[in-house]
Amino acid sequence: MSKLPKPLHYSLLLIILGIIVGALLSLVNMFTAPYIRENKLKVVRPMLxxxxxxxxxxxxxxxxxxxxxxxxxxxxxxxxxxxxxxxxxxxxxxxxxxxxxxxxxxxxxxxxxxxxxxxxxxxxxxxxxxxxxxxxxxxxxxxxxxxxxxxxxxxxxxxxxxxxxxxxxxQFYRNNFKTGEQVDEFLEEIKTILPDAVKYQSIKGNLTIDNNQIVDIYKD
Amino acid sequence: MNQRENFTKGLLKENQILVALLGLCPTLAITTSLENALGMGMAVIFCLTVTNLIISSIRKIVPDEIRIPIYIVVISTVVTIIDMAMAAFLPAIHKSLGIFIPLITVNCIILGRAEAFASKNGPLSSVVDALGMGIGYASVHIVISIIREVIGSGKITVWGSLVLDINKLFGSNETLPIFTNFFIQPAGAFIVLGLLLGIYSTIRTKRMKKTEVNKK
Incomplete structure (x- = not known):
């Protein structure tokens, strides 16, 4: 490695160090995250x-x-x-x-x-x-x-x-939980998927909803 | 320099706050209570010791040109681990120290000792140096916080337990008017630190003069 040009040698060293540090921090995070979440819940529980x-x-x-x-x-x-x-x-x-x-x-x-x-x-x-x-x-x-x-x-x-x-x-609630209203908003798109359906109704709203993911589940 | 001198120099002779005037920002900001000072002191001692140990161990394989970025990566990693550990196991102190835990990364004392000592000495000497410097730093924090907390509120509380209540010694359940929370405010921190620096400087000058006279 010492025969490499200096800038490349130093860059490689820093990349290796970065990888080691990243792995170490994710390991520590994996260990501490549940405790941190529990502490946070303790603080908010009376308010919940x-x-x-x-x-x-x-x-x-x-x-x-x-x-x-x-x-x-x-x-x-x-x-x-x-x-x-x-x-x-x-x-x-x-x-x-x-x-x-x-x-x-x-x-x-x-x-x-x-x-x-x-x-x-x-x-x-x-x-x-x-x-x-x-x-x-x-x-x-x-x-x-x-x-x-x-x-x-x-x-x-x-x-x-x-x-x-x-x-x-x-906004979060509208996007992720509120049911029923999306039917009108996305009706045209839904019709292209299920053109034979007579009625569309939202039945579950608490799904992850973003970008191109599922917005809601509808039954016909 | 033997290990005993190496350790004791950080306590007073080369104290990083009283002599080198380094790391003053957290000293002024978090010394509002003894609890904070103990938490910050422990965090700095741990960080200084671990970084000094790592840096002195890798000093021979670290190229001189990129030593500072490497030291910073090592320091910030150790500080991040301390931050996460404190958030998990000492949430109350973690909250009250707030931003000053991540800011240990840019504390001049840590990088200063890495550059001035750990990069030139072996692991054992570096750990001893870090312990001395860290304890010296924490001791000054403790002294300032005791003064500020006592004058500011008339009592000292550590981890939820009341250690000392001067108000009660005078038969009062409320904070006596002689204790003013001015000393818990930033201005109070400047006054206490200034007085401490003045007192220490006077003692040091007298000692140095005495030594010179003895030498002559």
Whole structure:
């Protein structure tokens, strides 16, 4: 290897080092990831229970969704018995004043917001800190997915981040969970696949939905 | 230099904060509580020791022209492992130290010791040097954090357990007015660090003068 030209020799050395380091870090990540996820769940569990008090269990389903908005850190599904009852999204939105970490619940049966809870905020104390945000009623409880929040006076930056979080959550839900509406949107495409069908109806919405993947399952 | 001198030089004589004035950013930022100082101190000691050990072990096969990128890759790998391990097993400290854990990568002390010592000495000497420098760095953090936490809140809490509550010694359940959270703010950090540097510099100058007189 020492007979190679210097730039090539050095590049090869750095590539080999990169491979070793990459392998080592993935190994450590494999070992620590379950603990990190468990720690995160411990922090959000009281809020999950507050948002969906009748849930029997919560499941982390983040890994099932690829190519989702980077602001969505985790996706939880609440179950009552064996039925999915709500989707809860851990969303982190930010602007020049800092991050806001929130947990947004959406009821699967009504397609409406359950509420929003704030986990952490690095925005201005007294105007945008986590206690202040949790005390403020943004009026999203029971609201439709296209809700415009009741802005928080004197702190437009916090309100914007909150609105961003709600829009991101709503978009995720529309793309991945909300059933029924896609029929109209994709009817023409579906007709080309099953031209003889009389009726099209969405029967399951909680599939990974992005780009060219399956958008929904329809029965004729 | 024997191993004892190698170890002790980092504690005071060549202390990286008090003498070299390196790594001051986390010193000012995270010394708001003893808990933070202990967490950061342990992270730096571990990182410094492991990187010094690796760099001194590979020093003979690392080409001189690309030694700095290699050192940085080694340091950042060790720091990333520390970051992941702390997030998994010490989540509370990991959260309160925040961005300062990944920033250990660019801490001048780590790269400084790798370049100035580990790249020229054997693994054992490098580990001893790292331990001395790391303990010296952590000790200054601990001293500053104790001063700031006590003056700032009148009590010291470590990992959720109350270690000392001066307010209670005076029969008060609330923070006494003599304790001001000004010292937990950034300005308080500058004042405490400045006073500490001044005191240490005065003692050091006096000692040096005394040594010179003795020599004459």
């Amino acid at each position: 229970e507050e948002l969906v008090s009748n849930a029997d269990k919560f499941e982390v389903v983040t890994d099932q969704y690829k190519n989702i908005d980077k602001s969505i850190q985790d996706v939880y599904v609440a179950y009552v018995g064996e039925n999915q009852t709500a989707v809860l999204l851990y969303v982190v939105t930010s602007n020049q004043y800092g991050d806001i970490e929130s947990l947004i619940g959406i009821d699967i049966t009504t397609n409406k917001f359950i509420n929003i809870k704030f986990i952490a905020s690095s925005q201005t104390k007294g105007f945008g800190d986590v206690d202040t945000l949790n005390k403020h009623d943004f009026k999203i409880q029971g609201a439709d997915l296209d809700v415009e929040i009741d802005a928080y006076a004197k702190a437009s930056f916090s309100s914007k981040s909150v609105q961003d979080a709600i829009n991101i959550a709503a």
